[in-house]
Amino acid sequence: MPLELTAEQQAIANGIRGEGAAMAMRIVAATARLMEAPSLIPIASAHIDGALYHGDSGTLFAEKLVAGDARVAVRATLNVGSIDLTGCSKNLLPLHERAMARRMMDAYRKLGCEPSWTCAPYQAGHRPARGTDVAWGESNAVVFCNSVLGARTNRYGDFLDIACAISGYAPYYGFHRPENRRATVVFDVSGLDPAFLRSEVAFPILGSLYGRELGDAVGVVAGITADPGEDALKAFGAAAASAGAVGLFHVAGVTPEASDLAAALQHQPPLAVIRVTGAMVNDSRRRLSTAVTMDRLDAVAIGSPHLSVEEFDRLEALIAGRHLKMPLYACTGRHALAALEASGSRAALEACGVVIVADTCVVVTPILPDIPGAVLMTNSGKFAHYAPGNTGYGVIYGSMAECVTSAVEGRPILGAAG
Amino acid sequence: MKARVLVNGVGAKACGLVLTAPISFWGGVNPKTGLIADVRHPQHGLSISGKVLCLPGTIGSSSAAAVLLELVTANLAPAALVLHEPDAILLLGLIVAQEMGYSTPIALQLDRQEFGRLEGDNISISSSGEITLA
Secondary structure: OOOOOOHHHHHHHOOOOOHHHHHHHHHHHHHHHHOOOOOEEEOOEEEEOOOOOOOHHHHHHHHHHHHOOOOOOOEEEEOOOOOOOOOOOOOOOOHHHHHHHHHHHHHHHHOOOEOOOOOOHHHOOOOOOOOOEOEEOOHHHHHHHHHHHOOEOOOOOOOHHHHHHHHOEEEOOHHHOHHHHOOOEEEEOOOOOHHHHHOOOHHHHHHHHHHHHHOOOOEEEEOOOOOOOHHHHHHHHHHHHHHOOOOOEEEOOOOOOOOOHHHHOOOOOOOEEEEOOHHHHHHHHHHHOOOOOOOOOOEEEEOOOOOOHHHHHHHHHHHOOOOOOOOEEEEEOHHHHHHHHHHOHHHHHHHHOEEEEEOOOOOOOOOOOOOOOOEEEEOOHHHHHHHHHHHOOEEEEOOHHHHHHHHHHOOOOOOOOO | OEOEEEEOOEOEEEOEEEOOOOEOHHHHEOOOOOEEOOOOOOOOOOEOOOOEEEEOOEOOOOOHHHHHHHHHHOOOOOOEEEEOOOOHHHHHHHHHHHHOOOOOEEEEEOOHHHHHHHOOOOEEEOOOOEEEEO
16 A cells, blocks of 8 residues: 655645755655555654764764754654763763764754653653654653553654654554554463562563563563552563563553453453563573673662652662762663752762763763773663673672662672662 | 565665674674674674675664664665565665665565575666576
8 A cells, every 4th residue: 555645744745844844754754655654643742762873974864954944843852862961970982973972962952852861751751641643762762652651652763753753743553553552472470479579670670581572572461460660660661672672561450551451452362371480580680690700890870761760769768878889870861860959869879979870871872981891780671781782891680779789888799688 | 586675776786695693783783894793693793785685684772774874874885685574763774864865775675585595696686676696
């Protein structure tokens, strides 16, 4: 079925809103033809992952849109950039890359995007209503938007996210279609120890397992008896989307399209049921760590996705005013930073040795010092996945309490309470 | 052989490189050299530049298109891309490169069962998707 554009869409492609908007509309239409979408649909908002520097061509693309007088047609928040513009943390990018990364961040601002600079826009006031179509990038934000908010988005990659935001339209396929949101796999955790399911590490560990098992399939988690809360679902989705190409999950009795198991399955039988065992959990936990020995630790990093104010409250309580023997990098967005400054928590945390990283994070841009054989401890399934390749640091996975105890003692300590 | 054209582009006359495992372009291909950088990938160290690159699948990052655009602008792109199924995240790199005024390699869709036939040194691909093996 060939793509049909409305008269308005065709007029935008022909330049009625300027050359920048025309280029954006041509990119959206070309993608729709590639994916065999029959039409374009209006979107309510966008979250833009394209402002992270990967090379000069990305900067020149954004500046070409600016030169063509493009402006976003819908609300568009920005994901992390390559530079901490708040000045909380220092960046080791070489001069040319640093300048081009800065130009890229400036260009996206000029297009009308909000300088939110966070991978957790859903905790910074950007929460589209259930059932609305949006165009979001950044894998964890995509999965949270679909799964926890019940808004509808595909996994929008670089360039397409901003093209949709400027044109105001997205190709109609994938998760925009209700029938594609049906769970086909049941991920049954009812056989696991309830004490484990209540622990902080349960959701990152299970998310990582879920991502490897499901790939790009839609699944429903069954056997969760109490609402785990938003930060746990955030950690689950981020781990799932870094281990597999997960864009949408359901949790029976918890997430909006899964009032119960049957609803998530859209009242059809599942194609597969995965009964999660304690042995699978232990294996998943083991895979999150890559460090071969427990004899050194160089840094602790938390906040992927970016920490919420509630997570900072827990961090402050766990540190309890103690001095850290090594840097604990706490990555977050300006939304949380503003609250921390207002409450005095920022000063208190920094006095203990916490390094707050805002606008960016330690796995997407060089912030960690280059130390051969260095080891990092984290409670984030996503950091655990990307840190070895992107930073060269080995990883030890542990809870936030274990991360804090280890930073206080200056060596890896697992088994801390909390 | 005739394949579906996913993204229009310049035809090719080149040797084939059939990857035996899916790859993430971001982190998996070095945009400054065109070499496969993922140490866990079976074809680690080979160059994808100037090849008829057959991809059994792509994984991971939404920044694959940014890496492909970098390869095009640095003259390090494959001569043609052959995919098992359309991939909006990767192929956006070609669509955007065309908007930026670059000529780009053609991208085709072919069942991955057929990839073995593209291992040769002398593969011609027309701009309409006709594949000829020498």
